[in-house]
Amino acid sequence: MGNRLSKIYTRTGDAGDTGLGDGARVAKDDARVEAYGTVDELNSAVGLLLSSELPDDVRATLTRLQHELFDLGGELCMPGFTLVPDDYVVALEKDLDRFNEDLPALKDFILPGGSEAAARCHLARTICRRAERRVVTLGKHEDINATAVRYLNRLSDLLFVVARVLARHDGGTEVLWVHGDQR
Numbered sequence: 001m002g003n004r005l006s007k008i009y010t011r012t013g014d015a016g017d018t019g020l021g022d023g024a025r026v027a028k029d030d031a032r033v034e035a036y037g038t039v040d041e042l043n044s045a046v047g048l049l050l051s052s053e054l055p056d057d058v059r060a061t062l063t064r065l066q067h068e069l070f071d072l073g074g075e076l077c078m079p080g081f082t083l084v085p086d087d088y089v090v091a092l093e094k095d096l097d098r099f100n101e102d103l104p105a106l107k108d109f110i111l112p113g114g115s116e117a118a119a120r121c122h123l124a125r126t127i128c129r130r131a132e133r134r135v136v137t138l139g140k141h142e143d144i145n146a147t148a149v150r151y152l153n154r155l156s157d158l159l160f161v162v163a164r165v166l167a168r169h170d171g172g173t174e175v176l177w178v179h180g181d182q183r
Contacts, residue, residue: 021078031138036076038131039152043069045124052117055169058162061095065155072148076135082145089147092154099161103168109177114167121166125159128152 017025018033026033046066050059068088075083112122132152138144167174 021074031141032076035134035138036073038127038134039069039073039076042124042127042131043073045127049117049120049124052120054117058165072151075145075148079142084145084147084151086147089150089154092151092158096154096158096161099165103161103164111175111177114163114174115170115172117170118163118167118172121159121163125156125163128156128159132156
């Protein structure tokens with residue numbers, strides 16, 4: 001399985017560039033690095049969420065998502081490689097349907113929060129939206145797997161629904177947005 005890191009610092013990036021998975025060197029602020037770096041940030045936010053007390057089905061889903069996000073990051077790091085299949089999107093849609101099934105219909109916007117775990121999930125959702133924007137930007141300059149954008153789009157929807165589930169699970173409530181002239 002490839003090379004293992006035996007030495008963490010290499011000094012090869014000290015001039016502001018970094019290596020991609022295919023060995024190419026690019027600037028650390030390259031659109032590709034921004035895309036997979038934001039996916040990595042999202043994966044870390046999901047990891048933070050996993051440090052919360054969670055229902056077993058949510059924990060299992062989030063753990064699977066971390067592995068899928070690592071696949072996505074790897075795909076984005078290696079131009080021309082495809083590691084994220086359409087099946088990942090199909091699984092997210094099934095998760096969405098399952099978690100959303102018992103939730104009441106939304107009639108108002110909700111504010112991020114409701115419980116600590118729900119707030120962490122909302123944070124992951126907003127990072128997911130940023131990752132999606134970064135991947136879209138990359139796609140304007142280079143060929144990418146279109147499934148990557150669909151995956152992130154569906155994942156942000158799932159994180160929204162899971163945040164709603166977690167607010168209820170933790171005994172919290174969803175905080176409804178109230179327009180300024182109605183407060």
